[in-house]
Amino acid sequence: MGRKSNKGKEKKKRRKEEQAKLAASFTLVEAANKQEDPMATMAPFKKYERNGLNLAIECKKVAELDKDTVDWAFSVTKDNMQTLYEESNWGWNDRLKKEELTEDKAWYLVARDQDGQPIAFSHFRFDMDEDEEVLYCYEIQLTKTARRKGLGKFMMQILQLLANKAQMLKVMVTVFKMNTESRDFFLRALKFELDETDPGLCDPMEADEYCYEILSKKTVLGVKKQQEGDQCCSGSGCSRNQPH
Template identity: 50%
Template sequence: MNQKQSRKGKSEKTKERRAALKAERAKLAAGRFLVKQANSIPDPLEKFPTFQKYERNGLSCTLSCKKVKDLAPETLEWAIELCSTNMKAMYEKSSGGWRAWEKREEMSEDAAWYLIAYDTNSQKPIAFSHFRFDMDFGDEVLYCYELQLEKEYQKKGLGKFMMQVLELMAFSNQMLKVVLTVFKHNPDAMTFYEKCKYEVDETSPEDNFDETFDYSILSKLNKMKPTQKTSL
């Protein structure tokens, strides 16, 4: 190969890298726009009236979706306390431990959304999901931070229904996937999400000789949306 051909080859590779970088930036910009658009909707559940009720297995519930700033203070306190009741022991078994102040801060951040189920008869909250529309490793996602149910309302199909509602809101707003984190030492949760057709996400850390991880990242892809990965 002569010098001229060598320069031409390098020039072509430079053009390819620039084109790839331009495509990645365009994808990120498009994803951020979709996230911003989803977060600007007052109520992402409003256009799905049939998913605002759950009446099965002896339960009668209504569901609502609000930003954290629109939640009644007592409802947020209930959610934080339920999370502690259900998850404190699991966190204490993890490498990170349980930090009540950190969890409260996370659940109170402006970016937080809440999907809440209320008992139709008592009007009391009985289950919630804390989620966010966000960018995750360059992808536009709905990230499910928490799905917690009062003990007496568990194993009646409500949790699965609420995950379906999250997926509906995610995919109708063109998110690429729904993502969540689950402790490996929480077999009931792992089994539940597997039954909901969630799989280990490509961003989930893998154990190696230097480090082991006590959690997995799971996800479900929006099958109506083509996947375009970014290296950023």
């Protein structure tokens, strides 16, 4: 029996490396989801006292929230988003949105006033996206009285810090193209960019058919790994896959 070719050995080696990398990513996501309080070491961010607001901010799994808070989260999401959903090709569905908001993996960042009443929240998850460990922001919703006071930006900064702390590679979010206020918030105020998985980038000939965009912002670790990849490719002469 002849010796295995070097090409076969290299292929097997790459496959093992890819499997090891994927296993490590899943381990990081699992560890992030096992946290009792992701904000335990972030005391300065548990309060927001600016622009007439005096709020306490907590981070909990959906299973740890009381029913009234969960019901409120659905209600404010419906008030803020139903029209946009109905104007898109997604449509609005109470049952599906409730299921999404209460899925086992859901985490919540909740801002409450001095009476303990919630006035803003973010539903997010530590998860895998295209074989990468990410923090995905599903919702960030504020009541009308809490808007344009810096709270939304502050809460997104917390999510970025949580993603850094958990060694995720980026923070991701999906936005409706028609929601210009939300797009400006993420793209201009927070410096998010179109993610490489955005359907308009992946399918440019049909980009207008998609009613949404996928945006992202890399974490410290994500930026470091990108730079390492750039250096590797530059030194070896290989060609990197570009967004398409």
